Amino acid sequence: MDMNAYLSMFIDESNDHLQALNENLLRLESDPEDVSIVQIIFRSAHTLKGMSATMGFEDLAALTHEMENVLDLVRNNKLKMDSFIFDTLFKSLDALENMVQDVIAGGSGKADVTHIVTALKSIVSGDYKNQASAPVAAAAAVEVSGETPQVSDAASEAASLLDEFQTSVLMQSMDSGLSVYHVVVHVSEGCILKAARAYMVFDFLERTGEIVKSHPSVQDIEQEKFDRSFTVFMISSASAEDIHKGIVSVSEIESADVTQMDRETLAQLGRRAEQAAEQPAAPPAAAAVVNAAPVAAVPAKQEPAKEEKARPASNGPVARTIRVDIERLDALMNLFSELLIDRVRLEQLATEIRRSDLTETVEHMARVSGDLQNIVLKLRMVPVESVFNRFPRMVRDIAKSLDKKIDLVITGAETELDRTVIDEIGDPLVHLLRNSCDHGIESIAARVAAGKPEQGTVHLRAFHSGNNVFIEIEDDGNGINREKVKQIAIKNGVVTPEEAKRLTDNEINMLIFAPGFSTADKISDLSGRGVGLDVVKSKIASLGGHVSVTSQEGKGSIFSIQLPLTLSIISAMLIKLGTEKYAIPLSSIVETGIIRKEQIRSVHKSFMMEFRGSVIPVLSLSKVLDCPSFSEAGEAETEIVVIRKGEKLGAILVDEFIGQSDIVLKSLGNYLTNIDAISGATILGDGQVALIIDPNALIK
Missing domain, CATH: 3.30.565.10 (Histidine kinase-like ATPase, C-terminal domain)
Structure with a gap:
């Protein structure tokens, strides 16, 4: 399969997940006891890991996997967040972001993150504060354990599957009053969906206790790379009978052997594990499996539920969003801008011709194009x-x-x-x-x-x-x-x-x-x-x-x-100053009205007027724009437009109102830049050009 086809999707979604991880980690830092935030962080990290592994970015997947180990302990209340853990996780996010940036630049997404991985592993083991705790060790042992051959005897199988650390975890769990079980599950011979049945068993065991080890690995079980049985070591407060009953209640599960382990057996396993650890190097093949484990292994505790739960979702609703090239949106906006100019012209012609069928058609077209305009405008808009x-x-x-x-x-x-x-x-x-x-x-x-x-x-x-x-x-x-x-x-x-x-x-x-x-x-x-x-x-x-x-x-x-806003289309109020027409953006207008000249007063050489209980400044638009074809002299009354910038208000004097209209915002080009009080121009329905007033420049 050509992964390049999915690369842009991977990059976009990776950036989204990294942003979510940063945000939620900050939330967690301000409230370290909120486990619900940890669950959200874990899900984002888990999804990012799966995406990276699928795309073949192994370093990304491996680092995210180590983060998962730490987060898993935190979400299960086996580890308390502190400043060292927060700093290490933030450094991990920075490294992940750098890897994604490398992928964007056409690189392989590889990076030397050995020091971060070492820090994450020290958090999992407890070595970073020199006081390893048994529960902390549990998940670490789960995550990095390698695969070994399947055997029949429960005790010898335990000795070969569990290392010294895991055995010590089980011992301390037993000391705290919990029971340790060795469970062998047998699937019916004619079962078609073995992985699905295995997931249902894991789901039940997760709700009943905590899985410390599974064999074969969870990844193999998910891919149905097992014969008819699999083995699980778990800690639980439930009885062996309840666990057995829950497992065999799953459809197409033939039988389940649930054995409660005692202290003597565990102690014997611990001694065997020590002896195994002291022996020279393992055969090359076994070593290869163990070395690959940190990258390839999937956490035994949570992965079945996560991965298998995702599968039915594929039969649900299809994604409701699509990514569109920005150039297509530009083209759409330009085409609609031309359509809008023609619509305004048609409305003027319909008014002049006064034929009812033409008027009705134009009114319907105006309504439809208005709805279309709202959609087109919103397509390009993104919240800051x-x-x-x-x-x-x-x-x-x-x-x-x-x-x-x-x-x-x-x-x-x-x-x-x-x-x-x-x-x-x-x-x-x-x-x-x-x-x-x-x-x-x-x-x-x-x-x-x-x-x-x-x-x-x-x-x-x-x-x-x-x-x-x-x-x-x-x-x-x-x-x-x-x-x-x-x-x-x-x-x-x-x-x-x-x-x-x-x-x-x-x-x-x-x-x-x-x-x-x-x-x-x-x-x-x-x-x-x-x-x-x-x-x-x-x-x-x-x-x-x-x-x-x-x-x-x-x-x-x-x-x-x-x-x-760089919008192509805005709603505006069209006004006249003598023979010239101007547009004022409707979103800046508070009110329009007519006032008598004597209501305008001079205060310290500035003109002011009362407006709804407050005093606001008054500007003559014809003086600001130096309009030669209009003079305010001799008029007893004048039209005003009250405009707003943030919390500030002001009034501008105009000649007369033409009416409200949707206009297409056009740039004045490179030769007419930074013209005071003018933000652009528009083409009216009759072909005339009207300059667009910038109200923000008038209020200072």
């Missing part, structure tokens, strides 16, 4: 959550490396952005968050000295405003030291001393975006090299947005990124 979700892990690692306490608060993660913008926005946000954690949030001692709580807070928020999305990163750190910024800017030749004296606070703040600029006193892994915020500014500009910063020394800073 897909980008935001990877930052809690990053902030956690940064805080640990800087020995700071930082809480990342995310709001507005459901805010949707165009897929092309989502793909590009990740790196700028990484730089800004690192900047806030490193330069913004102070050390614990400095925060306490300043009368602040030990834990700093970084807010990451997103919200819509008009046909733009704003992403803000706010910290409650020490803010920008403007005097220091000025001195560094002068030293680096960014500004002259004379220019520095004339700079406003906002202009000084923006100096930190200059290439090569850094306020770090020493170079570290996080900062000091002067690479970061200049990259942010250029990347945001390339996306058609811009970044700004406000800061209060000692209180904190807010970095604000304004990004276009």
Whole structure:
């Protein structure tokens, strides 16, 4: 089978699982006692392992397998999470992510993760804290045991299958009042689905106790690589009779031999295991099997249930999602944009001709195309959550490396952005968050000295405003030291001393975006090299947005990124200024109305008006756009449009309203960039071009 056909699916799903693992591991770190989170983590790791093994990425599968061993102990309450285990699991996730990135780059996905595997194995064995516990050893023995020939006698079979560690586990379980059973299950001769019957037996035994060892291996049993019987060693508080009764109740199970083992037999097995361990090397073939076990073996405890339960699901509902090439969506959007222009033209013609059958047809087409428009728009939109979700892990690692306490608060993660913008926005946000954690949030001692709580807070928020999305990163750190910024800017030749004296606070703040600029006193892994915020500014500009910063020394800073939705179609209010037509995005409009001129008052050379109990600024759109064909002089009343940006309101004066319409957003091209107050243009139904107003530029 050609696996290349499934490679893109593997990459997408692997990234999804790695993201889920990171998120849930962070949740678990804040609540280590919540076993339900461990179950979710285990399932993601298990699925990732199976996918990797299927695709032939053995290193990925092997490392995930070792993670499973640790997680299995935790979910069965045999191991308590601590900082070493969390750090090791996070390092494992980083290694897995690097392997997947290697696969994306066309590599084999191989990596040297010996040190991580050694750490994971030491956690399983208990050696990492020099106090191995019996329950901890149990699953380790299960996971890495090799296969051996099947024998008939229960005691001798146990001696050959169980190693010294496993025997000691069984002994200590017996000391704690549990019973140890050796179970041999015989399947009926005419059984067709042996693996399915074996799964049903394993499912019952799992609910009754804990399986320590199975022979043949679970993988072989799943693939029906056994004759008519298989052997299980288990620990349980149930009686031998109950276990026997439960096994034989499974259809097509011929018989079950359940033998309770005593201390003397186990002690004898332990001595035999010791002797076996002291003997020289095993024959080459056996050694090969044992060495392969960590990669190939499947956990005896949970695998049958997991794998077999997955099989019936294939008969259930088919996957409800498909992956579509972004270029196809672009083509669809462009075609629909042309259709929309023709629809508006048809509506105008129908109004002029006034034939009832034409009007009805056009109205029906408008309804259908409206529904189609909603679907087309939503196809390209992706919640920023897909980008935001990877930052809690990053902030956690940064805080640990800087020995700071930082809480990342995310709001507005459901805010949707165009897929092309989502793909590009990740790196700028990484730089800004690192900047806030490193330069913004102070050390614990400095925060306490300043009368602040030990834990700093970084807010990451997103919200819509008009046909733009704003992403803000706010910290409650020490803010920008403007005097220091000025001195560094002068030293680096960014500004002259004379220019520095004339700079406003906002202009000084923006100096930190200059290439090569850094306020770090020493170079570290996080900062000091002067690479970061200049990259942010250029990347945001390339996306058609811009970044700004406000800061209060000692209180904190807010970095604000304004990004276009890059939607092709928006709802807008069409207005006139003399002979010119303009469009204002409907999502920015709070209200429209008519007011008398005397209601507008001059306050400190700015025009203001009362609006629903508050005072808001007033702008003349004709003056902003320098419209020669319209004059406000002589009019007693004027139309207004109240617009919003975040929590800020403002009113703009217009000539007259044309009406609401869906318009196609067109770029002004490379020659007309950064035109103040204009975000693009649209072609109206009659072929005229109308400029689109950017309300966010009018409210500052």
